[in-house]
Amino acid sequence: MDSKFYVQNMEKITAISSKTYDYIFAFLILLLPVSKAFPNIVLLVLILNFFLISKKEDYKNFIKTPFVLITILVLYLILKSLFLNTLFDEIVFYKKYLYLFTVPILLMKVNNKQLIKTVSIITINAAIFFSIYKILKFYYYFKYLPFDDGWATNFVLVFERPYIGILSVICILLSIEQIELKTKGKYFFYASALISFSFIFFISIRASIFTLFIIFLLY
Numbered sequence: 001m002d003s004k005f006y007v008q009n010m011e012k013i014t015a016i017s018s019k020t021y022d023y024i025f026a027f028l029i030l031l032l033p034v035s036k037a038f039p040n041i042v043l044l045v046l047i048l049n050f051f052l053i054s055k056k057e058d059y060k061n062f063i064k065t066p067f068v069l070i071t072i073l074v075l076y077l078i079l080k081s082l083f084l085n086t087l088f089d090e091i092v093f094y095k096k097y098l099y100l101f102t103v104p105i106l107l108m109k110v111n112n113k114q115l116i117k118t119v120s121i122i123t124i125n126a127a128i129f130f131s132i133y134k135i136l137k138f139y140y141y142f143k144y145l146p147f148d149d150g151w152a153t154n155f156v157l158v159f160e161r162p163y164i165g166i167l168s169v170i171c172i173l174l175s176i177e178q179i180e181l182k183t184k185g186k187y188f189f190y191a192s193a194l195i196s197f198s199f200i201f202f203i204s205i206r207a208s209i210f211t212l213f214i215i216f217l218l219y
Contacts, residue, residue: 022111025046030119033126070104124167124171128164131157132199138155147204
């Protein structure tokens with residue numbers, strides 16, 4: 001009786017986790033520009049949900065994806081730091097790999113990809129506008145733009161310059177995809193792509209500009 005009750009409860013929990021998974025993922029994305037602590041809490045909840053709804057086939061499918069290369073890279077770096085006894089000295093550096101390592105894996109269980117894409121576009125645009133506000137505020141007080149000083153640049157941006165650069169590239173690609181799919185609100189996606197493109201040049205992110213150039217050459 002207890003075993004049957006346990007199985008029934010686990011099935012209910014798994015069903016609820018499956019229904020709420022996409023919304024928790026979207027909520028995680030929305031929190032990224034707002035807070036540093038809360039996204040980590042939501043990420044832990046999402047990881048728990050992931051294990052509740054995952055099956056053996058999912059792990060087999062993961063091995064066939066390019067994400068496994070990221071996993072190998074992260075594990076290699078951690079093992080190397082353990083061997084060199086530098087893990088604790090570089091713990092802040094390795095924390096940045098948390099999302100790089102986990103988000104692509106967690107994304108595999110998302111059913112409503114359109115929801116995640118739309119929320120990502122909105123979140124990146126919000127991060128860009130908030131960054132522009134902080135840049136203008138900095139200019140108002142100091143009478144110069146902070147882009148020649150790495151510390152000042154990262155201070156006024158919501159994310160560090162390389163990260164907000166690659167997010168802007170992602171926003172451009174997602175916006176163009178929505179335009180090609182003829183999703184409702186196409187003028188919003190036109191504006192989104194233009195804003196992200198202009199922002200990359202405005203804060204002079206050379207790596208992102210080069211990435212865009214390569215992508216446009218390929219596709």
